Amino acid sequence: MSPYDSDPADRLVTAAADGEDQAVEAALRPKLLDEFIGQERVREQLSLVLQAARKRGATPDHVLLSGPPGLGKTTLSMIIAAEMNAPIRITSGPAIQHAGDLAAILSSLTEGEVLFLDEIHRMSRPAEEMLYMAMEDFRVDVIVGKGPGATAIPLELPPFTLVGATTRAGLLPPPLRDRFGFTGHMEFYAPAELERVVHRSASLLDVEIDPAGAGEIAGRSRGTPRIANRLLRRVRDYAQVRHDGVVTREIAAQALKVYEVDARGLDRLDRAVLDALLRLFGGGPVGLSTLAVAVGEEAETVEEVAEPFLVREGLLARTPRGRIATAAAWQHLGLTPPVQPVRGAVPAQPDLFGGAAGS
Numbered sequence: 495m496s497p498y499d500s501d502p503a504d505r506l507v508t509a510a511a512d513g514e515d516q517a518v519e520a521a522l523r524p525k526l527l528d529e530f531i532g533q534e535r536v537r538e539q540l541s542l543v544l545q546a547a548r549k550r551g552a553t554p555d556h557v558l559l560s561g562p563p564g565l566g567k568t569t570l571s572m573i574i575a576a577e578m579n580a581p582i583r584i585t586s587g588p589a590i591q592h593a594g595d596l597a598a599i600l601s602s603l604t605e606g607e608v609l610f611l612d613e614i615h616r617m618s619r620p621a622e623e624m625l626y627m628a629m630e631d632f633r634v635d636v637i638v639g640k641g642p643g644a645t646a647i648p649l650e651l652p653p654f655t656l657v658g659a660t661t662r663a664g665l666l667p668p669p670l671r672d673r674f675g676f677t678g679h680m681e682f683y684a685p686a687e688l689e690r691v692v693h694r695s696a697s698l699l700d701v702e703i704d705p706a707g708a709g710e711i712a713g714r715s716r717g718t719p720r721i722a723n724r725l726l727r728r729v730r731d732y733a734q735v736r737h738d739g740v741v742t743r744e745i746a747a748q749a750l751k752v753y754e755v756d757a758r759g760l761d762r763l764d765r766a767v768l769d770a771l772l773r774l775f776g777g778g779p780v781g782l783s784t785l786a787v788a789v790g791e792e793a794e795t796v797e798e799v800a801e802p803f804l805v806r807e808g809l810l811a812r813t814p815r816g817r818i819a820t821a822a823a824w825q826h827l828g829l830t831p832p833v834q835p836v837r838g839a840v841p842a843q844p845d846l847f848g849g850a851a852g853s
């Protein structure tokens with residue numbers, strides 16, 4: 495049996511939204527730019543773009559928000575609309591299969607409306623090309639009829655602001671990227687910022703928490719507000735069931751031990767990968783597929799689910815010769831790295847059967 499037999503997508507520390515997240519996120523989302531914690535640079539730049547547009551009485555330039563899941567792209571897009579006092583229309587790349595789907599949305603926009611296009615890198619090619627023209631000239635060509643008799647009917651659009659979000663900015667074709675007047679790159683949050691996120695969410699959820707309790711949750715949240723909010727909800731459950739509901743450092747640590755999220759935010763799968771790398775392969779280098787077999791997982795799961803965070807945390811490195819553990823990995827698991835053999839030294843003959851035979 496795999497030591498990690500639940501679906502990796504169900505992990506407590508995944509940055510992707512699950513059903514429960516979607517239900518509570520609306521309540522936890524900051525509504526205005528001033529309430530949005532962290533991301534100082536993006537916030538300042540965006541604030542200038544919006545203020546300038548307001549001053550000119552114009553519609554703000556198109557905005558692209560890029561960055562890993564759970565950092566606040568959807569939240570910011572809603573803030574843009576709220577700050578501009580404009581309605582917002584929400585759709586996503588995968589929902590737009592045909593150019594006609596996009597034409598229908600675009601032609602029904604009102605002046606100044608914000609069109610939020612999530613996962614914009616997953617839009618179909620023909621829709622993308624229609625979007626170029628819509629973004630630049632506020633115009634689309636609606637094709638009527640089929641074959642040689644098809645005609646393009648130009649349709650004027652009211653000025654609108656496109657807010658695109660993507661976790662993979664590198665996948666956007668340059669002509670699309672170039673049509674955004676402003677691109678905000680979202681960064682992982684610092685622990686102190688996440689602590690503020692936890693405090694804010696706790697007060698919205700009516701959870702009593704002290705600063706050390708918030709710090710404990712923040713430190714395990716992988717730089718991601720969505721994870722911080724999720725861990726807070728699980729810690730709240732524990733505090734309410736086993737204690738009086740107040741979250742302290744002690745309670746948070748106990749709760750997250752139950753849920754197998756360690757002090758650095760590693761979960762069972764992450765730790766299993768590190769543990770195998772250190773204990774079975776002496777810290778590597780070891781090939782991905784060998785490591786995956788040792789953990790009882792698919793190579794893909796190890797590579798895509800566990801490794802990115804381990805690499806980001808400086809616990810594991812991918813080298814051409816295979817995966818290797820860093821000194822920090824040994825330290826984190828409380829293990830001692832093997833002593834490096836001195837070149838040319840004669841290795842001592844191991845006493846395989848234990849010296850004290852017959853005892």
Ligand SMILES: Nc1ncnc2c1ncn2[C@@H]1O[C@H](COP(=O)(O)OP(=O)(O)OP(=O)(O)O)[C@@H](O)[C@H]1O
Binds near residue numbers: 509533563564569661
């Ligand atoms: N700066 C912030 N301050 C407070 N809460 C935040 C902040 N950023 C994100 N959050 C919270 O984190 C949750 C996830 O944010 P959001 O849905 O905007 O992420 P996202 O970048 O759109 O993720 P995805 O790529 O999965 O769509 C929301 O519930 C929101 O309340």
Ligand SMILES: [Mg+2]
Binds near residue numbers: 568659
């Ligand atoms: Mg989103």
